[in-house]
Amino acid sequence: MDLRFPQAEPTLSEVQALDVVLAPSTVAEGWQRQHGGAHRARELRHLLLPSLHALQARVGWISPGGLGELCRRLDVPPAEAYGVATFYAMFITEQRPTRVVHVCADLVCHTRGAGALLDAVEAEFGAPDQACDQAGVGTAFWKPSPCLGLCERAPAALIVEAGDPAHEAVISMATVADISVAVRQGTHAVAAEAPPEAAVPQTVSPFGAGTTPELVLLARVGKVDPLSLDDFRAHGGYLALRAAVAMGPTAVIREVTDSQLVGRGGAAFPAGRKWQAVAGQPARPHYLVCNADESEPGTFKDRVILEGDPYSVIEAMTIAGYATGCELGFVYIRGEYPRALSHLQIAIDAARHRGFLGPDVMGLGFAFDIQVVRGAGAYICGEETAIFASIEGYRGEPRSKPPYPVEVGLFGKPTLVNNVETLVNVLPIMLRGGPAFAAIGTTGSSGTKLFCVSGSVKTAGVYEVPFGATLRELLDMAGGVPAGRSLRAVLLGGAAGSFVRADEIDVALTFEGVRAAGTTLGSGVVLALDDSVDLPTFLRRIAAFFRDESCGQCVPCRVGTVRQEEALVRLTVGSRQAHDIQLLRDVGEVMRDASICGFGQSAWNAIESAIDRLGALT
Amino acid sequence: MNTRQETSVAAPRRAVMVQIDGDEVKVPEGSTILDACTAHGTAVPTLCYGETIDPVNACRLCVVEVENNRVLVPSCSRKVEPGMVVKTDTARTRHSRKMVLELLGSSVDLSTAPRVGEWMQQYGADPTRYGVGATVAQPVKIDNELYVRDYAKCILCYKCVDACGTEWQNTFAIAVSGRGFDVRISTEFDVELPESACVYCGNCIAVCPTGALMFTTEYDMRSAGTWDESVQQQTDTVCPYCGVGCNLTLHTQDNTIVKVTSPFDRSLTSGNLCIKGRFGFQHVQSRGDTVR
Numbered sequence: 069m070d071l072r073f074p075q076a077e078p079t080l081s082e083v084q085a086l087d088v089v090l091a092p093s094t095v096a097e098g099w100q101r102q103h104g105g106a107h108r109a110r111e112l113r114h115l116l117l118p119s120l121h122a123l124q125a126r127v128g129w130i131s132p133g134g135l136g137e138l139c140r141r142l143d144v145p146p147a148e149a150y151g152v153a154t155f156y157a158m159f160i161t162e163q164r165p166t167r168v169v170h171v172c173a174d175l176v177c178h179t180r181g182a183g184a185l186l187d188a189v190e191a192e193f194g195a196p197d198q199a200c201d202q203a204g205v206g207t208a209f210w211k212p213s214p215c216l217g218l219c220e221r222a223p224a225a226l227i228v229e230a231g232d233p234a235h236e237a238v239i240s241m242a243t244v245a246d247i248s249v250a251v252r253q254g255t256h257a258v259a260a261e262a263p264p265e266a267a268v269p270q271t272v273s274p275f276g277a278g279t280t281p282e283l284v285l286l287a288r289v290g291k292v293d294p295l296s297l298d299d300f301r302a303h304g305g306y307l308a309l310r311a312a313v314a315m316g317p318t319a320v321i322r323e324v325t326d327s328q329l330v331g332r333g334g335a336a337f338p339a340g341r342k343w344q345a346v347a348g349q350p351a352r353p354h355y356l357v358c359n360a361d362e363s364e365p366g367t368f369k370d371r372v373i374l375e376g377d378p379y380s381v382i383e384a385m386t387i388a389g390y391a392t393g394c395e396l397g398f399v400y401i402r403g404e405y406p407r408a409l410s411h412l413q414i415a416i417d418a419a420r421h422r423g424f425l426g427p428d429v430m431g432l433g434f435a436f437d438i439q440v441v442r443g444a445g446a447y448i449c450g451e452e453t454a455i456f457a458s459i460e461g462y463r464g465e466p467r468s469k470p471p472y473p474v475e476v477g478l479f480g481k482p483t484l485v486n487n488v489e490t491l492v493n494v495l496p497i498m499l500r501g502g503p504a505f506a507a508i509g510t511t512g513s514s515g516t517k518l519f520c521v522s523g524s525v526k527t528a529g530v531y532e533v534p535f536g537a538t539l540r541e542l543l544d545m546a547g548g549v550p551a552g553r554s555l556r557a558v559l560l561g562g563a564a565g566s567f568v569r570a571d572e573i574d575v576a577l578t579f580e581g582v583r584a585a586g587t588t589l590g591s592g593v594v595l596a597l598d599d600s601v602d603l604p605t606f607l608r609r610i611a612a613f614f615r616d617e618s619c620g621q622c623v624p625c626r627v628g629t630v631r632q633e634e635a636l637v638r639l640t641v642g643s644r645q646a647h648d649i650q651l652l653r654d655v656g657e658v659m660r661d662a663s664i665c666g667f668g669q670s671a672w673n674a675i676e677s678a679i680d681r682l683g684a685l686t
Numbered sequence: 687m688n689t690r691q692e693t694s695v696a697a698p699r700r701a702v703m704v705q706i707d708g709d710e711v712k713v714p715e716g717s718t719i720l721d722a723c724t725a726h727g728t729a730v731p732t733l734c735y736g737e738t739i740d741p742v743n744a745c746r747l748c749v750v751e752v753e754n755n756r757v758l759v760p761s762c763s764r765k766v767e768p769g770m771v772v773k774t775d776t777a778r779t780r781h782s783r784k785m786v787l788e789l790l791g792s793s794v795d796l797s798t799a800p801r802v803g804e805w806m807q808q809y810g811a812d813p814t815r816y817g818v819g820a821t822v823a824q825p826v827k828i829d830n831e832l833y834v835r836d837y838a839k840c841i842l843c844y845k846c847v848d849a850c851g852t853e854w855q856n857t858f859a860i861a862v863s864g865r866g867f868d869v870r871i872s873t874e875f876d877v878e879l880p881e882s883a884c885v886y887c888g889n890c891i892a893v894c895p896t897g898a899l900m901f902t903t904e905y906d907m908r909s910a911g912t913w914d915e916s917v918q919q920q921t922d923t924v925c926p927y928c929g930v931g932c933n934l935t936l937h938t939q940d941n942t943i944v945k946v947t948s949p950f951d952r953s954l955t956s957g958n959l960c961i962k963g964r965f966g967f968q969h970v971q972s973r974g975d976t977v978r
Contacts, residue, residue, distance in 0.1 A: 071858065072883035074874060132875050145851075145858030146874035147882070154863040161875065446865070463862065468743055468763055620842070620862075620869035622744050624782070627789035630867045634819045651815065658785035661778055662746040662758050669757060 071145050078137035081232070085126035086134075089118045090141055112142045116152060116461035121403075121442060124159050128166035128230035144461075155463040155619075157214075157445030158228075158403045165199045165206060166230040169250050170213035170404070171242070172223060175365040175563065176522045176595060177215075178609050180222035186212055188244040193251055200251055208251045214447065214613060215365035216404050219522040220267045220529045226404055229255050236406035237261070261407065264376035265290025267368065269529040269546070284496050284508075284516045285489065286532050289376035294411050297418045300379040306424070308498035312387045313432045320391040321347060324494060326502025328514040333359055333450070333487035334561070334590045335666070336579055339494075342484060345474035346392040349482035356389050356397035357459070357478060357485045360412075361443050361450035363402050364562035365613060366593035369518040369530045370488035374401070374408035377492075378415035382438060384491040386429060387498060389436040392484050396437055400455050403443045413440055447617040451665050452485045453477075454619065465621045466665035489518055489592075509535030512580035517592060519577070521546045524553060524598035539573040542594060553598035557682055561590020563610050564670035566677035587677070603684045604640035607675055611636045614671040625668030628659040632672065639685045649685065652676075704770040719750060719761035719772055728774050731783060731805050733790075734843030735762040736893050738956045739853055742844045747786045747805075750774045758782055784809035792816040793867075795823070795839045798897030798908075820867060826905075829878035832886050832965045834905045835871075839898035842869055846890035846899060854958050859884035888964035892947060892957050901945045901965075914939060922949070925963040930954070932963050943967045 078086075090112075119142065123134040130153045139146045153159045171189055173182055189210060194202035196211040218224035221240035227250045229235045235255040239246050240262065249257050265271045270283055271290035283289075293299040300306075312320045325340025346354055358381065362370040374381060385397045401409050416438050419425045427435045441459050448454050449464040456478045458464035477483025493515055497505045506514040513535035519542055522528040526547025533542060539558060549555050555570040566587045568575060575585045582589050597606070611633035620626045632655050635648045656672030663669050678684040699714040706726045713722045718741070723730045734745035743760035750761045753771035758778060773779070787806050791813030796802045805811075827835040844862065851858050859882045863872040873882035891899040900908075907913040918939045925932045932955045937945040946964050950957040 074877075074881075135874065145861070145883070147858055147861040147863075147872065148851075150872065150874040151861035151863040155865050157865075468760060470764075615866060618866040620864070620866040621742075622746050623786050623789055623841070624746055626842070626867055626869065627793050628785075630820050631789065631792070631816055634816070638817075647815075654781070654785060655789075658746075658782045658789070660757070662749045662782040662786065664743070664746075 071139070071143065073140050074132050074136035074146055076132035076136050078131075078133040079127070081126050082123055082131065082134040082137060084232075085122040086119055086138060086141060089122045090115060113144065113461040114459060115142060116144055116149060117441065117444065117458065120149075120153050120156075120159055121444065124444075125230055125234035126232060128168075129160045129163050131163065152461065152463055155446060156403075156443075159444055164197075165209045167208035167251070167254055168228050169208065169210040169239075169247060170216065170226040170228070171210055171247060172214075172216045172218070172225060173212035173609070174215035174613065175559070175606065175609055176219035177223040178606060179523045179595070179597060179601060182223040183605075185223050185242065185244060185247070189247050192244065192248060203251070205252050208254075210247070210251060213404075214445075214616060215363065215367075217362060217368040217371050217402070219366050219368050219520060221262070222522065222528075225250065226406075227255050227258060238406070263290070264294065264372055264407075264411075267372045267529050268376070268531075269527045270531060281516070281533050281537075283532050285492050285518060286372070286376070286530070288380065289372060292377065294376050294378055295414050295418075297379060297415070297422055297424070300377075304499075305379055306383055306430070308495040309383050309387055309390075309430070309432075311498045312390060313434075317347065317391045317393070320387065320498070323497055323502035324391070327493075327497045327505040328502075329490065329493050329497065329505070330513075330579065331487060332489035332493070332517070332592070334364070334564070334588075336589075339486065339490055342474060342486070343388070343392050345472075346394075346482050346484040349475060351475075351482055352393075353396065353481055354392055354394040355478040355481055355483045356385060356392065356394040357452075357455060357483055358385050358397060358399040358491055359450060359452070359455060359485055359487045360399050360401040360405075360408070361447075361455065362488070362591065363404075363447040363450055363617075364564060364591045364593060366522055366559070366562050366595045367520050367591045369520050369592055371405055371408050372518075372530045373488055373492055374405070374412050378408075378412045379419065380492050380495060381412065381488055382415055382419050382425065384494045385438060386425070386436050387494050388484060388486065388491060390429075390434055394484060395435045396439065398439050398441055398459055398478070400441045400443060400449065400459060402450075403445050409440065409442060416440065446619075447613075448619045448665075448667055451667060453665070455485065456483065463619070465619045466667070468664055510576070510578045510580070513578035517577065517589070519592045519594050521594045521596070523559075523596040524549050524555070524601075525596050526550055533577075535578045537577055539568070539575050539577055539594070542577060543573065543596060546596075549596060549598050553600060556597045556599045556601055556603070557678075559593065559595040559597065559674065561588040562593035562595075563613050563674055564667070565590040565593060566673050567682050569681055572681075588673075603678065603682065604636070607678055607684060608633065608636050608640060610674050614667075618667065618671075622662075622664045622668065624658045624661075625663045625671060628655045628663075628668065629671055631655050632659075632675065636675070636685075649679065652679070702766050702768050704766045704768070704772060706772050707774055713766055715766075717766050719752070719759070719764050719766055719770070720748060722766050722772070723750075723761060723774060730761055730774055731801070732762055733799075733802075733841060733895050734845065736843075736845045736895075737950050738958075739845050739848050739893060742848070744844055745786060745790075745841060747783055749782050750779055751776050780809060784811045787811040788813050788815070790841055792819060793821045794841050794896070795836075796841075796896060798839060798900075799841075799895060802896075822867075822870075827878075828902075830880055830884075830886070831902060832961075833888060833891055833902055834900050835879075836898050836900065836905075837870060839896045840871060841896055841898075842871070843895055845893040845895070846871060849889045849893045849958070850884075854956075855885070855887055855889050857883050857885050857887070860890070886961040886965060887959060888946075888961070889958045891964075892959075903944050907939075907944065913944075918944065925959070927962040927966065932959055934959070934963055936967070942971055 193200040225239040237255040237258040329339040330336040449458040451466045454464040454466040614629040741763035743763040748761045749758035751773040788811045
């Protein structure tokens with residue numbers, strides 16, 4: 069490739085920022101052309117996303133000079149790099165103040181007063197996406213954000229300050245005063261964050277007067293120092309890996325198959341079948357991807373694991389890599405999780421330093437290592453093929469299947485993609501054995517499940533219960549609807565899930581139970597809505613979420629999500645016409661039937677269920 | 687890179703039997719469902735499909751029902767499998783095609799897209815029923831003398847990007863930018879073409895299915911109301927500029943060259959040209975009234 073690069077020069081800060089990500093040898097077009105040219109350049113493409121992060125973090129935007137320098141060093145066409153940068157909400161391609169406050173405007177925060185909060189912030193600081201000059205704070209701006217995954221302490225905000233180093237902090241149970249302080253004074257003025265275990269009410273004793281189910285996946289959260297490898301080992305860490313290596317890869321996969329574990333990311337695909345399929349692929353290398361891009365509105369379970377017990381994810385990935393023949397695993401973690409990212413990175417560095425990752429894991433005779441890739445604000449990158457494109461340095465656009473990831477995945481190689489929660493289930497499976505694990509829960513749904521309970525309940529948080537508990541029992545664990553309110557509906561599975569009515573909450577929270585009831589568990593979202601909810605406005609927020617997060621690749625989803633939102637606006641602010649309900653159904657059907665990926669295919673689920681089950685909009 | 691050239695020299699392929707609308711059809715292994723439909727004589731509408739470009743299956747107009755598939759599948763990219771049972775004309779496929787046409791028609795100017803009007807009628811699409819909704823309307827980009835970019839007519843089929851990039855030209859002047867409904871075909875920071883890497887080969891124009899990319903000559907004549915394809919002639923010839931010998935198709939109206947294309951089915955060019963073959967025709971029209 070003989071590429072043409074922009075004339076704009078990078079600043080010293082931008083060059084220094086890139087130097088941190090790109091090794092000194094990663095330079096000079098001349099050098100590359102002499103030593104492998106485009107072939108070598110392709111090997112560097114996966115550094116595009118980290119490089120964009122470096123520029124954004126240092127100077128607060130992706131400038132023409134910075135992008136040009138990045139493109140010269142990676143030999144990436146500037147138009148393509150610009151296309152990648154503009155795909156991600158956290159990258160800004162127009163100069164902005166270096167301090168940005170993302171105020172969550174999504175579903176859970178909406179039920180917790182985010183609407184009024186956003187109005188107040190706008191009143192004080194002016195319109196989003198521009199310097200807060202109105203309030204005399206030219207160094208900052210604010211913008212509404214999709215779900216930040218801090219739903220147990222909604223409403224929430226995230227503040228990011230570019231610089232050397234950049235600073236990030238989250239604001240929980242945010243008030244206008246909190247946001248105001250953050251905008252005016254920056255991250256250092258933000259109150260310290262509650263510890264990870266604060267999101268897990270079951271770790272607080274006494275809980276539920278002796279009726280607490282045994283914690284399996286969250287057993288260590290709040291009990292171990294999440295940053296200490298020694299403490300992890302003192303609490304049973306790495307016993308599962310030893311058990312796995314003792315039995316060998318084939319037996320590990322057999323145990324996972326026997327456990328009847330299915331994926332916890334939303335699709336509920338049998339994990340053992342996926343592992344077997346990857347292990348059996350002759351093409352090498354195999355890759356492992358841990359999907360930590362949990363961005364479904366109302367989902368925060370993976371965050372709690374990554375923050376509270378990061379070594380468990382590393383151990384589980386090591387077992388998965390060992391069993392399926394992967395020597396390299398990637399954790400793709402959403403960009404809005406600063407603490408989870410930091411805990412995980414510290415844990416990986418420590419594990420590698422101590423020989424728990426690397427060319428000979430624990431001296432057990434196999435190699436495995438982990439790289440962390442940080443997302444940059446794109447829900448769609450949690451889709452299992454979009455996640456590959458994003459890691460590879462391309463726009464996070466899903467592709468058609470087949471071929472499936474187990475055959476053609478990351479970098480075109482056989483790839484095992486599992487959600488964080490799915491992976492940590494492997495630890496009890498190794499320690500107890502597959503059949504014993506399968507005995508937990510029901511015949512159709514084995515093990516325990518993490519539910520993200522939020523909205524109108526007394527104690528929001530992540531709850532771990534064996535499959536079989538009913539929705540009513542789960543809501544009761546969370547203290548039920550606050551006094552003086554009555555339950556209107558529950559959104560199960562998030563924006564891509566569906567509603568159940570208050571009289572349907574005796575549904576068992578199992579895969580077979582929700583299927584029979586015509587709903588879904590999705591990613592484990594349980595969002596309670598009480599009688600004060602403005603349902604049409606809530607539905608518009610769901611529609612706005614799908615419009616904002618569509619990758620834009622296929623027509624049904626790109627245009628359909630826009631038309632869906634427009635019809636909902638007409639139905640909520642104007643006269644409620646049968647015409648628009650029919651239009652929603654027509655648009656919903658083409659999105660479900662003809663979109664490329666699960667995002668478009670599920671973009672109408674919740675709204676359809678609100679119309680058909682809750683009688684909304686009629 | 688282009689796979690068609692590779693397969694044309696590969697060993698003979700095995701035949702695969704598939705069922706299209708109840709009829710058994712035999713096609714070579716590796717064919718797409720669309721290939722099988724074409725072999726069967728079944729018309730399937732396509733927009734983002736291009737015979738010289740790897741399918742990106744983005745428009746979803748060509749969707750068909752395949753037995754044991756939960757959702758519809760894009761016929762342009764899905765490879766046939768032995769025993770596959772395909773239905774091209776069902777309530778579901780008709781609904782999806784109608785909706786794709788409606789959604790595009792309600793947001794994009796399809797006035798110069800060939801065949802779309804005919805399909806709209808065939809599937810009963812009514813783009814007006816969405817009322818006043820968001821569209822991609824925007825000013826025409828006229829930043830050079832050779833071609834215009836009217837992205838109000840762009841359906842985002844990705845073909846121009848692929849032609850400019852790895853599939854043919856390897857120039858990478860344009861890419862897909864933005865996300866969702868705000869996706870646009872763009873240079874870096876949307877700079878004008880003369881500041882970009884564009885080499886004016888016009889291979890993007892050749893693959894554009896809607897007329898969003900258009901010769902300046904055609905654009906000006908359409909604006910003046912003088913463009914009339916019914917009186918145009920097409921003449922195949924060989925490009926005189928260098929020794930490669932690319933085929934040119936000269937489109938003439940009133941004895942004046944108004945557009946140059948190259949046949950897609952010629953192995954030498956597969957429809958691609960360089961700036962000279964594509965745009966270097968003005969000298970032919972210097973009729974001696976300026977040069978004596």
